[in-house]
Amino acid sequence: MPSTSDAGARVLLDARGMGVERGGRQLFHALDITVCAGELVHLRGANGAGKTTLMRVLAGLSRFGFDGEVAHRERCLFLGHHSAVKPLLTPRENLRWHPAGERFGDDATIDEALAAVGLYGYEDTPAAQLSAGQQRRVNLARLYLSRQPLWLLDEPFTAIDVQGVARLQARLVQHCRDGGAVLFTSHQSLDADVAVRTLDLEAVAY
Amino acid sequence: MPSTSDAGARVLLDARGMGVERGGRQLFHALDITVCAGELVHLRGANGAGKTTLMRVLAGLSRFGFDGEVAHRERCLFLGHHSAVKPLLTPRENLRWHPAGERFGDDATIDEALAAVGLYGYEDTPAAQLSAGQQRRVNLARLYLSRQPLWLLDEPFTAIDVQGVARLQARLVQHCRDGGAVLFTSHQSLDADVAVRTLDLEAVAY
Amino acid sequence: MYFPGPSFERSETPSIIAAAMWTFFHKLGSPPWLYTISGQILRWLLPAALLALVVGMCWGLLFTAPDFRQGNSYRIIYIHVPAAVVALGGYYIMAIAGAISLIWKMKMADIAMLAAAPVGAALTFIALVTGSIWGKPTWGTWWVWDARITSMLILLFLYLGVMALYEAYDNKVAASRACAVLALVGTVNIPIIYKSVDWWYSLHQPASIKFTGGSTIDPSMLYPLLLCIVAFYALFACALMANMRVTILDRERRTGWVRRLVEES
Amino acid sequence: MAGEGFYRAMLRRQLALSLRRPVQLFNALLFFALVIVLFPLGLGPSPETLGEFAPGILWIVALLANMLGVETLFRSDFEDGSVDQLLLAPQPLYFSVMPYLLTQWLLAGVLLALVSPLFGLMLGLPVGAMGALAASLLLGSGVMSVLGAIGAALTVGLRRGGMLIALLVTPFYMPVLIFGSGAVQAAVTGVDSSPYLALLAAMLCLAVALGPLAIAAALRISVDS
Amino acid sequence: MAGEGFYRAMLRRQLALSLRRPVQLFNALLFFALVIVLFPLGLGPSPETLGEFAPGILWIVALLANMLGVETLFRSDFEDGSVDQLLLAPQPLYFSVMPYLLTQWLLAGVLLALVSPLFGLMLGLPVGAMGALAASLLLGSGVMSVLGAIGAALTVGLRRGGMLIALLVTPFYMPVLIFGSGAVQAAVTGVDSSPYLALLAAMLCLAVALGPLAIAAALRISVDS
Ligand code: HEM
Ligand SMILES: Nc1ncnc2c1ncn2[C@@H]1O[C@H](COP(=O)(O)OP(=O)(O)OP(=O)(O)O)[C@@H](O)[C@H]1O
Ligand SMILES: Nc1ncnc2c1ncn2[C@@H]1O[C@H](COP(=O)(O)OP(=O)(O)OP(=O)(O)O)[C@@H](O)[C@H]1O
Ligand SMILES: [Mg+2]
């Protein structure tokens, strides 16, 4: 049911009245989130504000222990704090046999994506021998392969160097321009010239 | 042997002719590093440049497979990519029983340090129930407890929110002012008004 | 320095012997020297070993009388016993090399250690298989839990442990150091293992099957057997050196002398 | 990857993770051999007793190997977020767990079943019972893999699951052990062992049909906690 | 913490990590009970013969429990960087590994030794052999903890060490098994078991004196690889 927002854009994610309590503290309360095609949404908040908790609820990984409901969610790509990169496997194998269940095409396509995240030449090195940032990049290569419209990214810029962040940012913008939508968390701000909607969790804190 | 630099400050770390080759690539070559008391040194470099590798050599954790030698090193505090925080233990226990072998004082001191990193109220919560950034903060509390003169910090700002980074930065400056020295890596830049010496690994790449 | 041990440089009373040993050690530690000298040794040792083996075998198999109890099946002794004896000695060679590499940080010693493992494992395996084959006509079963057999089986596990540990490490420098630690622990443990297995067997088994009476061997069988043992030792040395030469070339493939060697050939 | 392609990819992934190098297969075999050697050392070398206990010994070793392997079945994938991805994949979880089960069964079950005659020989098991031994191990280890995976999925989110999973799972393993060693015992004494094997086969069918449901549910719970 | 304080802190840390909740102690005991029950089920000996094999069974279970526990001795500390910190600590590593060994020994050794008479009873072990059983387990498990820790330290940096550590360590465990079950066997048959116990005690002294050297060396290698 591809519903549309007031502005006419397709709604990819629609959650109403979200509220989470953890360890006796109300993290947030009566939070409505709507993400439409073409939108780049930056979820902000201090450490422990509940960003990860909210992202997991929105992705459908947490199904209990919160108020409100995710009324509508398009198929989504989720990147969490943990990168699901197997140290024993090479970057190429990590993507070829990725458990997310999406077809990532043949090896040539995968190699292209790896090159796009700056891992050219490391396709066949076991991930255990990559640096921290390079391991995160293996997972980020999915952003060049996936065809999911909605992206939920929890701190995608962690451990990535300055140049890498710039390229990633461009990729996110590109995805939104192509009709997708991105909801991401980060403690870093995007460049000033990128059109991004900021959602501040502190502002809605209870 | 408290040697002194030309300027008369005490030398806390002195490494000469450092060179590392990994996977057939020379990461850096003939690199001299001297860190004197009072210095704040920012080690920069892209992902995979060899920052972590160098830090581990300087800390004395890697003892083979590199050229050059660490001629002199004062006792140091080392924070790596992995935070050595046990999810089963509470923040207070994590510090009280820390394997680094330094006396961290009584619980009141520890609680103060935890408050300083913004974990007031979480002293007795098992670390497994903390957010990613809060877990990193548990480890960073050591910066308020340690008496080591030399700090080697590998990406201390990872997963820390904006306000936390500012406070940490102030702590680093304070430590240098107190006669210590800090060598740290980060993909973020410090505030412009902090006196920091930048060491670029790309610049010395082979 | 993580393993305390005497060091030649720091020795307080340098005697002539120590000095001479030190230069010898120093030479041993030099890959090109070892490569050349082992090549020269192999050139005569290998033919000699093969010759001794052929003579010993022919002598044993063709020119001795059949055993009055076992008929001709006992002739497998000329493979079985030398293999078993050399396999045991091989572990000590390996472990001592490991100790040297760990204590004196001598690169060639750990190459020797790693080269000894597969050869020793193969010999152990041969002893086990020939023993089993021999067991079938002798005891009517392929396998009994005799003390010597059991300890031989454990020896195989020890060899395989060293090899598997080496395989499992990506970083081969770390791998050989880890293997050296393991081999060193093994040196302390092997006598304990052997004694304990003997004890275990005599505790449970009041000698129903017996094959330990070495004295029953007739001299006419003994001499060819001894010759075969010597031949096996020599073969072990040959295999060890050949193995080492391959490893040396592999590890030093970036150095000048190997490049020159390749150009010459 | 869509449809079948995904499951094949997951199977290759699992196999690669357990058998990155061929030598690992060999290590698994050695592990069996080592544990089996412990029994003569502990129980004594007399061929009669060993022969009598051989079915039980082999079966206990199979059980232990299974329990050891199953404990870590989902652990690393859980910790590094791979299970999250699996849950979000469009493919039904019921089928997605099959590659895990299959790999575990191949390594702790089929492999052991294949080499078990050799170990049987070493323990003095009569040659006539080898068939029953291999067959019972083949079937029984399948049941144990599925049952163990349920326990693994339930405890994977806990930080100290090591002992707990044994506690959860061993009671369910016991019938398998009884029927399995019973089958071999029957063959040793010359009785027909097929009723036992039929029972094991029935248990296997039941386990494979229903087990993945429980595993999938347990994984969802673990991820959410 | 300086001097002794540090080692006491490390010990409390290790104990807290293994026994966060008192129920975990109980779980460990139940684990032994369950595995011990497997043996009569699998081997199916008559009650008379069971008593004869009780020493071996109890000792094999102790050995397996030790091997299981020791495998994870350094793993989580290695993966989260705690071992790095331990290596950089001013205290000598030789002593720093002692709290690990002690905890492992308390949980897989002392605990089992204390309750072993109960299990001995279940297996029909003569009451006169209970002392030898407990004493041999107490000493022997100490040796096994040290030897196992060497294997654990050697393999902790490897991503698939599970089977490998068994391969490295079991041969070294075998003498302990032989002397240990020998001691109990001797007590059962009315022979003096003190030579065996003396041997185990000697091995324990040797292991405690030299083992930490090997463990420390192995940890340094693992961290560096
Ligand atoms: C430490 C390892 C071993 C050594 C030093 C060794 C040495 C010997 C020697 C010297 C004999 C001749 C003894 C005699 O004729 O009285 C012999 C016989 C024999 N060995 Fe071994 N052996 C070893 C391991 C094995 C193994 C592993 C097996 C079986 C798998 C085995 C099976 C046999 C058999 C079947 C005989 C003939 C038995 C007999 O004459 O009664 N041995 N061995
Ligand atoms: N399993 C849990 N049980 C109880 N409380 C929890 C649990 N997980 C998280 N919390 C609490 O919920 C709060 C939000 O955690 P969350 O991980 O969502 O924060 P976050 O916004 O992602 O922070 P960060 O920027 O550090 O990643 C934290 O205060 C944490 O203590
Ligand atoms: N065990 C290893 N074996 C082989 N190569 C390795 C190993 N560890 C690291 N490397 C290589 O060394 C290089 C430097 O790694 P290092 O972790 O030092 O980078 P880094 O500068 O810390 O990067 P990051 O910013 O991502 O943390 C990388 O290219 C990596 O591929
Ligand atoms: Mg978070």
Ligand SMILES: [Mg+2]
């Ligand atoms: Mg790094």
